[in-house]
Structure formats: structure tokens, C-alpha cells
Amino acid sequence: MPDREADTLADWLSDHPEVTHVTRDRYSRFQEVISAHSAEIIQIHDRFHLIQNLWALHNQIIQKILPARIDLGTPLPKPDPPPGTQTKADIRQTENARKKWEQAQVLQRYYTKGYSITRLSKQFNLNPRTVKRYLEMTGPPDTSRKKRPKALDAFHKQVIEWEAAGHSIHIIYKKLQDIGYEGAYGSVKVFVAQLRKKKRAGAPWENAYHNRRDIRRMLWQNNLSDERERDIINRVLKQYPTIQPVYAFIASFRDTIARRDQTGFVELILYEQIREDPLTGHFIRRLLSDLKPTLNAITYTESNGFVEGNVNRLKTVKRMMYGRAGFELLRQRMLYRPA
Template identity: 30%
Template sequence: MGGQQTLLKVRIRRFFCDDVSCPRRTFAEQVPGVTTPYARRTPLLRGVLEKIALALGGRPGARMTRLLAAEVSRTTMLRLVRALPVPAAGTVTVLGVDDFAFRKGCNYGSILVDMHTGRPVDLLPDRLADTFAAWLREHPGAEVICRDRASGYAEGGRTGAPDAIQVADRFHLLQNLTKAVDRAVRAHGKCLKDRPESEAVAQPRPATDAPEGRRVEVTRQRHAEIHALHVKGIGNTAISRALNLDHKTVLRYLRAATADELLTEVVPRIRDLDKYVAYLAERWEQGCTNAAWLTAELRGRGYRGSERTVRRQLHLWRDGSVKPTAVKAVAPKPREVTGWIIRPAVERTEREQADLARILQRCDSLRTVDRLVSDFGGMLRQRQGQHLDAWIAQARSSGVTQLVGFADGLIKDYDAVRNGLTLPWSSGAVEGNVGRLKTIKRQMYGRANFDLLRRRVILAE
């Protein structure tokens, strides 16, 4: 019968009830392991179809059943999944929690993972603190909660399981530090470029005194309003509509731990044209000043920018405001310098180490950033949380606005951060389950209801 559709014709007995008060008049005999009441397929085949539906979903699972000669429709596959009972979560002593997006930037849910087994135990329809706290009260017994830096999960953990130890994930700590370092590097973008000593200008340290003015007042007010709404679990799109701000503006304010990080001087981004300025200046000196012609030559060398950018550069040389000087050394991109600083020295190449050394020699602020990042990285990798107080004190007195904001954020979540730098627990298993959840969600093209997604995530092997 392998690979062929098989129909079983079973002759069974039917029993009649003589009791007139009984609502059932007849009773059919069942064959153990072969038949069940009101079923059109055997328990063995039903179990196979359930596993296919959990692994593939509706339409892909239906296509697979055709190959197995047990064809059913996609709606039948989904009904089989929805008919499966969801096991109770039980007592989870070490719980991991993280958010995932139903639709990025709009709707988010939460996934809960048993850190001992690495298996998801439940999904929540949102990431609000009240929802998480209610789940913890319904499932008492949590002793450790592994989470990211989101304030909603911190508040929910304190409310729903006040005796549990909260552990901030080390990956998210390093991620937060990387963002702070990237902002610091971009604020000192002038120090990334090699210049002759005669033209070198020392990059000043950022002023410790905050600037004053209408712009500063509005920036601080918006930062407080956006973060207050974010703490309540309101999505970025809803915040942008409520405050009449662009979505990218809301993201920029959320990335900044303090308002002072938004008040630093903005350095223009490195253009794609910068690496071709040497050739462009050489052709200018040779008498070629046509922007369209020069753009065509640059495209042959790999330039992917627009002719308008080339025309602007030539205009600066044409009116004499800037002299066409061919600079052979191209400044590294800020994200490259950020990567050099974040990575341990043993993981840098000799060229990266030399380029970083020249940059740090020119800028005292970035040299301070590199030292503090190295100390924090060693503390994180070796789990030496006892040095956290000393590091926070050094960061707050460093004068680097971005690191001061990062240190202030650590103080707000001090206990969880110190536990994360001391205890062996981490949210790695949670991140893995979030990646698996995304795969399942994309298999269903984002059109599945929450109940179907929840069953597939929890029940799938």
C-alpha cells in the first residue's frame, strides 16, 4: 500500500439502545487503532498529516500530501493544526522573553522560552508590561527572567514576579554599546581622514555644558515624550501619528538614550565620490571640466553615484572656493571604525590596527572610547560584573556624550545589567526561537491568525 491511496472498508456491528430516555439510539463498534468516531482517516494517517501541517502549514502541506498519496485540502491542514491542544506551560524556573514583529514598526508580540529546554512555552499577542505581568501571575515559579533592555519586560517582570532575578542579555548590551560607539565615531568624523600636518586641526572634546536655546528645549521635550510612550508599549507608528513626527525621526529619538546625544554636531556622511576625488582632480588639472564626461569616466572605474554629485564637486573648484587637491588616502567609513573599536585587538588585521592607531592618535575622545570599550568588552566576555561600578564612573566622567548616555542607561537597569555580566544565563536560545518564528511566519506569508502561529511555534518539532 506504500505510495498509494488506500480505502479501508470495515464491517462493524451496530448496537441499539432500548432505553427510551437515552438520547443516543445506536452505538457503532470501533476497531482499536483503525477507527475513531466521525473520522474519515485512521489515527496513524491523521498523526502524519498533523506533523506535515505543523512543519509546512496549509498550502505547502497540501502539496506534500499529494506526493504521499494522502491528498487533503489546505483548509483541512489548517483545521488539523487548530484542533491540536496546546500543552500547559507549567512551572518555568528560568524564563526567556523577547519580542517579534507581526508587522515591523507596527505590531509586535512576545515569545516566552524555557531556558532549560530551549523550547518556546507560549506566545503573547503584544509586548505590553501588563500582559507579561499577567502571564507571570498565572504561571508562578519563575526564578530567573532573561530579557533584552526593553523597559516593558523589566516592568512586567517586577510586577508579575517580584522575587525573580532579571538578567539583561549580553548580546543586547554589546549591541547598545555598538550604537553608542557608532554615534561617537560619527560625531568625530573629521578625525577619520588623514590630512597633512599643516592642515591638521585638532578635534575638540564635546562641551560638558549642554547648549541652550529653543532647539535644545524642543529636543529634550520630544525625547521625553517619545520615550514615555515607548515605555508604555506603544508602537513606533502610533507614536509618530500621535506626535505628528516622521517615522525615522521617532526611531532616531528612540536610539538616543539621552537628549544630549541628539545635540551633537552632525558631520556630513562620507560620499561615494570621495574615493574618486584624486582621479577627478587629476583630470581637472588636465583641462577636462565637463561633468557628464567625467561621470562617464568614473562609472568605468566603479562609481555608482549620480552626475549631480560630480557637478557639485566641480562647481566648488570652478568658483575657486575650494582648490582641487588630490587626496590619495580615503577616510574609512564610520561603521568600519566602529567595528574596529568593538572587536578585540586580537581579531583585527594588521592594516585595521594601523589605521585605527592613526585615528586614535589624532582624537583624544575616540582614544577614550576605545579604552572604555576594551574594558567593557573584557568585563562582558569574562563575566566580571564586580567591575561595573568603576566602569560606569569612568564613562560618566569621560566627557564623551554618547558613552555618558550609555552609562546612564546602565544605571536605570543596574541590577539586570550586573546580573547579565555575572550570571551564565543569556538570551541566545530566545534569539534562536525568534529566528525560527520568523521562518514560520514567512511560510504563511504573514496572513495567519495569532492562534495558528502560536500552535505552530509551540507544537512543531
């Protein structure tokens, strides 16, 4: 439909009397128009939007309660992720590396048969520099992400010693320049500020900060089978007890939706209503004002997933083409389906 206006939706429903089920988001105007048109139409809250709204609540609470950098008093190890826990981006990166290595092996076979780099470039439609790089490969590309070194990393020991001797940040910066430091003054200022903050708290410098974004992901995914993440979650909940009931509510909400447990879902919502937590109050009131479609989302299998996937694809392609192409090419790319 061209817009989200009530009259547009009402006219569309009048032209389609065969409609018996509607999946929708929680936009109140949709609810009013569909209910006024026919009480027989079964309205279903789309699970995509339901979980999206829950994620928005989770993100809002995390940003409100947790600082941007969290010191739990323990180092933050970064071991290799266990099998089966890679993100979609990691899987895609690994697959691309495998394809590059396969193509490199093909190029290397042709090169040993006497094909020149120029001929391979034309035959495989690759830049000569790319062909040369592929010919030099001895295995799949390394897909591991390495931390980018900072100019101050090599001078941490000196900064800690000079700060302990009582030097100001300005003097420390000048002394660093004398021994070859070429980084910014701001980096020195931030490092010394962190060092002094830890000294006041009585914490050792070796303790690493936990990023709020990482904590948000751990609390959302709730991967308690991972011992390291379980330990971090327990420390966060102990250090910030305000999050405990919200964490339990969000985990239970997702679990009842996944198990299609309608009875457990109703009990959870009513319990949260009685608890009157100001952090979740608005979310619960909105659910209760339109509860039946939410319960239908647990009972029925209909979903807006296909449509939402195409909307996301359209937005991604549109951003990629912004400023470089017109509407006609955008239309062709959206209609194109690879064989």
C-alpha cells in the same frame, strides 16, 4: 505572550509561581511588573540585548563624529584576510563553492559514462544550463569579491591632466565624450570634486578614502593583533581624539562581560559616570537605574539567545516570503526542522 502590556505579564507571572529567574531586555515596564510581583525573582539583563544596546551606542557615536569618508593620509590596502577572520557570509560562500564542485565532479563522472545532459538534468533535478556549466568546471568556483569597474576608471589620467590645465567640469565631460566616455556627468563631477579637495589639502591623489562603515567595524572588533588594522585604529584615534575615551569604554565593557569580571565592570561604570561624557551619559544613567540585573548577567549563565535566534529566523523567512505566500506556508516553514 500576545503583547508587552503590564497586565498581560502580571497575569502570566501569577499563573507561573514556580518562576525563579527571568532574563529580559531593559524595557522599564518589565522591570516594574516583575519587581512588584515578587522581590524573590532574580532578574537578569539578557546579554544579547546588553551588547545590542552597546552596539547602538557605538554606531550612534561613530555616525556623529566621523565623516562618511575618512582620509587618514595613507592608502587603504585590501590584502586577503588572515585565516580564522572570515565572516559568516564568507564561510558560507566557501562551503557552497565546495559543494558545487563536489556535485560538478559527480556529474562529470556520469557524463564520461555516456549520460546525456538531459538525463543528468532529470536525475539530479537541475536546469540543463546548470548541468552544462558544471560539466565545464575545472575546479571550485572563485569566491573572491572583485571590485566592479566604473566607466570613468579608464579616463582618470586625462581628467587629472585637464583639471590641472584649468578646464571646467562641463568642458572635461565634453572632452571625455569625444574620446569614448559613455558614463554619467555626475561621476565626472564627483571625481573632479574629490581631486580638487585633495589638491587644497596638499594630499596626493593616490591616497584612498576609508569608509566610515569599515572604521566602525575595526573599532568595534578591536583586532589589535592585525598590524594593518591596528595602524588604522591608531590613526583614527589620533585624528579624532573625541573618540578615544569612548573607544576605551566600549572595549573595556565588552572585555569585562566576556571575562565575567563583576568588580571590574562596576569600576568601569562608576568611572564613566564620574567622567560625565555627554556621548555616553544617557547609556550610563540607564545602566545605573537598573544595575543589579546587569550584574546578574555577568554572574548567571541564563540568556535569551535561543529565543532571539528564532525571532531572527522568523523575520528573515517572513521577508523572503513577503508578497509571495500566505500565513499557512509561513507557519509550516517556521515549524519545519530539517533532519
